[in-house]
Amino acid sequence: MKVPIRGRRAVQVTELMRRMVMGAGKKIEHTAETAKGKTKEAAGKAVGNETLTAKGKAEQVKGDMLQAGQKAKDALKH
Template sequence: MSGADKMENAADKAVGKAKEAAGEATGNESLEAEGKADQTKANLKQAGENIKDAFKK
């Protein structure tokens, strides 16, 4: 996996955490859920990249 992909996934996860925290702080359940979904999406992308890397070796 390239460094750019790792940084993009980390950034997506950080944005998701920020959305989740903002949603919790304001009582906005949809924003909180969106943040959790963004984090899950970033984790799945990361897992896919790890699988690709495993097959390249």
């Protein structure tokens, strides 16, 4: 059963939903960054390319830092 939401309550619900969707999208992006780094690192190790391995590790760190920042941001929201 749908309950109509009107006025100020509708704005609050809409804002909450927008934040949830944006937060989920960011989390996916940051997780993908970490996964991409892991893939590069593994490929670098497999072919013996130290530069690719280092770039992979750097991307992992970047993704991990972005995830930590997003988690801190989420904790402050609630």
